[in-house]
Amino acid sequence: MNRxxxxxxxxxxxxxxxxVAPEALKENAxxxxxxxxxSLDFVDIVVVVEQNFGxxxxxxxxxxxxxxxxxxxxxxxxxxxxx
Amino acid sequence: xxxxxxxxxxxxxCIGTNLEEVRESLFTGKSGIGIDPKRTEYxxxxxxxxxxxxxxxxxxxxxxxxxxxxxxxEYAYMATEEALKDAGIGMDYLEKHETGIxxxxxSSSKAVxxxxxxCLEKKDTTLMGSRAIFQSMNSTVTMxxxxxxxxxxxxxxxxxxxxxxxxxxxxxxxxxxxxxxxMIVCGGAQETNYLSMASxxxxxxFSIRIDEPQKASRPFxxxxxxxxxxxxxxxxxxxxxxHAVKRGARIYAEVVGYGFSSNGVHxxxxxNEGSALAMTRALQDANLKPSDIDYINAHATSTVLGDxxxxxxxxxxxxxxxxxxxxxxxxxxxxxxxAGSSEVVYTLIMxxxxxxxxxxxxxxxxxxxxxxxxxxxxxxxxxxxxxxxxFGFGGTNSALILKKL
Numbered sequence: 001m002n003r004x005x006x007x008x009x010x011x012x013x014x015x016x017x018x019x020v021a022p023e024a025l026k027e028n029a030x031x032x033x034x035x036x037x038x039s040l041d042f043v044d045i046v047v048v049v050e051q052n053f054g055x056x057x058x059x060x061x062x063x064x065x066x067x068x069x070x071x072x073x074x075x076x077x078x079x080x081x082x083x
Numbered sequence: 084x085x086x087x088x089x090x091x092x093x094x095x096x097c098i099g100t101n102l103e104e105v106r107e108s109l110f111t112g113k114s115g116i117g118i119d120p121k122r123t124e125y126x127x128x129x130x131x132x133x134x135x136x137x138x139x140x141x142x143x144x145x146x147x148x149x150x151x152x153x154x155x156x157e158y159a160y161m162a163t164e165e166a167l168k169d170a171g172i173g174m175d176y177l178e179k180h181e182t183g184i185x186x187x188x189x190s191s192s193k194a195v196x197x198x199x200x201x202c203l204e205k206k207d208t209t210l211m212g213s214r215a216i217f218q219s220m221n222s223t224v225t226m227x228x229x230x231x232x233x234x235x236x237x238x239x240x241x242x243x244x245x246x247x248x249x250x251x252x253x254x255x256x257x258x259x260x261x262x263x264x265x266m267i268v269c270g271g272a273q274e275t276n277y278l279s280m281a282s283x284x285x286x287x288x289f290s291i292r293i294d295e296p297q298k299a300s301r302p303f304x305x306x307x308x309x310x311x312x313x314x315x316x317x318x319x320x321x322x323x324x325x326h327a328v329k330r331g332a333r334i335y336a337e338v339v340g341y342g343f344s345s346n347g348v349h350x351x352x353x354x355n356e357g358s359a360l361a362m363t364r365a366l367q368d369a370n371l372k373p374s375d376i377d378y379i380n381a382h383a384t385s386t387v388l389g390d391x392x393x394x395x396x397x398x399x400x401x402x403x404x405x406x407x408x409x410x411x412x413x414x415x416x417x418x419x420x421x422a423g424s425s426e427v428v429y430t431l432i433m434x435x436x437x438x439x440x441x442x443x444x445x446x447x448x449x450x451x452x453x454x455x456x457x458x459x460x461x462x463x464x465x466x467x468x469x470x471x472x473x474f475g476f477g478g479t480n481s482a483l484i485l486k487k488l
Contacts, residue, residue: 019146040147043213050210059209 001053006076010068013048027069035068049075055082087256088488090332091170091320093162094428096421097133097275097313098414101165106432109440110461114297114414116311121277122284129289131299133313133416135275144231151217152227153191155272155420158316159224160231163268166318167232171332172266174233183236183264185255186224186318187247187271189420192279194218224272224316236264242420244475245382247271248317249423253341253481255321265326271424273314280312286351288386300417301444302383302410303390303452310384313416317425335431336485339468340369346478353389353474358382358396361480365470366400369484373401375468376484378439378458380430382472383410384417387449393472394451402454409458413443423473423481434466434487 001009014020020035031037037045042062049057055078065071092102097115099105108115115133122130138161140149152160167173172182198215202208217223222240229238237258241251248271255269283289290309292299301307327334342365346357366373379397383390390410397408411429412418418425433440438461445452445459466487473481 038147040213043209044150046209047212050205056207056209 001079003072003076006079007072009052010072010075013052017048018044025068027067029068030066031068031071053079084260085262086324087259087338088322088324088327089319089335089338089431090322090327091166091172092335092428092431093165093169093318094425095135095138095158095161096315096317096415096418096425097135100136100161102169102432105429106436108414109411109429109432110438112414112441112443112461114443115313116296116299116416118293118296119277125277125281127281127284128287129284129291129293131290131293131296131311132275132280133311133315133418135315148231150214153194153218153223153274154276155188155191155274155314155316156224156227158314159186159228159270159272159318162270162316162318163228166268166320170320172320177232177234180266181236181264182234183258183267184225184229184234184238185241185251185267185269186228187241187243187251187420187424188221188224189242189244189247190274190279191219191221191223193274193276196278228268234268237267243479244477245417245419246423246473246475246479246481247420248425249427249471249473249481249483250343252319252321252338252424252427252483253343256338256341259321259323265323267321268318269321269424270316270318271421272316273419273421275314283312290385298444300385300413302381302385302412302442303394303448303457304445305447305449307385307387307390310386311416313418314421315418315425316421317428319424319427334488336434336487338483339486340365340371340484342366342368342482344480346480348478351476353392354478355392355395355399357478357480358393358472358474359399361482362396362400362470362472365482365484371468371484373406374404376401376406376470377464377466378433378469379406379408380426380469380471381408381410382474384412389474391449391451393474394455398454405456407439407458408455409440409442411440413445423471426471426473427483427485430469430471430485434469434485437465438463439466
């Protein structure tokens with residue numbers, strides 16, 4: 001999966017499963033403040049990441065992810081490490 | 084003591100998903116019973132159930148509100164929306180005035196079982212997702228609705244088996260009588276998915292009249308062979324009388340009597356003594372005589388034992404007055420945790436429209452039923468004071484008396 005596909009997958013589940021407004025999906029957007037993702041939503045993001053990418057993200061690592069760009073980077077990094 | 088009135092009602096059931104549809108069904112004696120093929124596949128003895136449509140809440144609620152609601156919570160939301168609108172209460176009122184919620188519910192099986200299945204497969208509790216805990220607790224309806232409607236008053240769930248919905252109204256009335264609350268959302272909810280009723284089916288308590296689903300629930304009839312499970316939700320808005328008058332609310336009826344008792348005998352078998360005591364206490368609480376009651380909405384679920392014990396109890400308390408009796412469960416099936424509140428709504432609809440709904444499928448009364456004045460066909464009658472019975476596993480009994488003002 002290349003970076004474009006990763007971004008597309010993440011954006012899709014943020015829109016479909018977490019119901020984030022598509023126009024809010026900007027790379028510099030903060031997950032909590034701008035996209036309105038709260039602590040309960042992070043649990044659901046763990047579920048959809050597992051469903052879409054086949055691995056489980058760790059809550060302590062996810063705590064460091066603040067922006068959408070960092071989220072793309074984090075998932076891309078995990079996928080590369082797993083391969 | 085303050086007086087307690089009902090100023091709004093809402094219903095989401097197998098005989099209609101709003102007050103008008105339900106009024107029509109009650110009047111025409113329409114059954115809401117059908118077949119759920121998933122039950123046969125799963126291993127049920129009987130696939131009969133009340134058929135309740137799933138509401139579409141995408142427009143009404145945001146994601147967090149929606150995903151934390153289990154099936155019975157969705158039903159309860161629909162009934163409560165209708166009841167609040169019916170009472171003329173909007174979010175603006177609820178944000179400014181302390182309002183409580185006391186709701187009957189006694190299971191949320193689907194969320195529990197599905198979470199367990201996820202964990203068996205994934206070996207990881209996080210992968211149950213954020214909704215599982217909020218959907219799976221018995222208090223799911225009150226925790227969800229109190230959040231959705233921003234309620235700041237009394238807030239808890241009543242789990243009392245098939246009397247849950249009735250006790251919720253009785254307890255709500257107590258809080259208002261004591262002057263502790265001006266308005267409480269009361270009611271009962273019951274899930275209808277195939278996972279929710281399997282263990283009850285395992286007791287062989289359900290009718291297997293599969294060829295004639297709409298004739299399967301036959302309270303008080305000699306030919307009955309068990310109950311038909313059903314569900315949905317019903318909500319009533321309880322309000323302190325002066326408070327209701329001051330805001331110009333329409334008043335359906337006053338809750339004048341609440342009687343309760345516990346049989347203290349058997350976990351599943353009912354008791355005529357316990358049932359009679361609940362009715363007698365409700366009459367005492369209302370300061371009424373048996374002859375004052377115009378109509379009794381019976382608990383009768385279409386089981387031999389349950390119907391017979393209730394018939395004995397009604398005969399004991401009301402026998403000489405030939406008080407008209409019907410069980411609406413012939414149409415609805417047994418709405419279990421919801422039944423005590425839905426049957427209050429059905430009774431209020433009858434009181435409002437001056438008719439008694441029929442005890443459908445009563446073809447031949449048995450020796451106990453014969454002693455009662457059972458209303459087998461829709462009958463026009465002005466109803467001033469009515470009593471609604473509810474009894475549950477563990478011997479919990481509740482009787483409510485409603486008086487039209």
